[in-house]
Amino acid sequence: DVKVTQSSRYLVKRTGEKVFLECVQDMDHENMFWYRQDPGLGLRLIYFSYDVKMKEKGDIPEGYSVSREKKERFSLILESASTNQTSMYLCASTRPWDTEAFFGQGTRLTVV
Amino acid sequence: DAKTTQPPSMDCAEGRAANLPCNHSTISGNEYVYWYRQIHSQGPQYIIHGLKNNETNEMASLIITEDRKSSTLILPHATLRDTAVYYCIVRSSGTYKYIFGTGTRLKVLA
Numbered sequence: 001d002v003k004v005t006q007s008s009r010y011l012v013k014r015t016g017e018k019v020f021l022e023c024v025q026d027m028d029h030e031n032m033f034w035y036r037q038d039p040g041l042g043l044r045l046i047y048f049s050y051d052v053k054m055k056e057k058g059d060i061p062e063g064y065s066v067s068r069e070k071k072e073r074f075s076l077i078l079e080s081a082s083t084n085q086t087s088m089y090l091c092a093s094t095r096p097w098d099t100e101a102f103f104g105q106g107t108r109l110t111v112v
Numbered sequence: 113d114a115k116t117t118q119p120p121s122m123d124c125a126e127g128r129a130a131n132l133p134c135n136h137s138t139i140s141g142n143e144y145v146y147w148y149r150q151i152h153s154q155g156p157q158y159i160i161h162g163l164k165n166n167e168t169n170e171m172a173s174l175i176i177t178e179d180r181k182s183s184t185l186i187l188p189h190a191t192l193r194d195t196a197v198y199y200c201i202v203r204s205s206g207t208y209k210y211i212f213g214t215g216t217r218l219k220v221l222a
Contacts, residue, residue: 042212059211092156099144
């Protein structure tokens, strides 16, 4: 069974902390994505990566960075967490130009 | 990427067909129409996609108008487990990105 696994379902962090959200996929997919989801705003793309060490900004990259050192792992980094980054974070992966994106279960991050 | 417009919410009686509309009037020739759904507390799940012909799979049917400016996702016999947010997305075959909107919240009523 194909799988995208996010390291935590729920996370509570303090303002100013450095936060790492991890995503691992076991399908040998080239493309990986990070989205955030907020009520009334749908899913918004933060960053995506189409190969190891390659990344592109999505629609809302401010306050975030990413790391893709290995093909199966894509990390989202909040350098200094702020309360407006409280959200549901979703990771996804696909093959290039594939028809179906596979999503993880999401990480609900609360910054206090 | 073309934008999509969907109604924010819909209700459907259990056992009846659920017809979810999507407007994508600015779609271009190489853009596909995709449908995903998100059940509460889970990540989005792929349902179906198409370019210009109608498509059917074990989950749903996708009807695309001849001018491709709108489409309808049909769940033929809705069950309570189909209660979810349904997203219509248009995506070029030459792009990596999936751009999600706010979707339609479908509630299937017993």
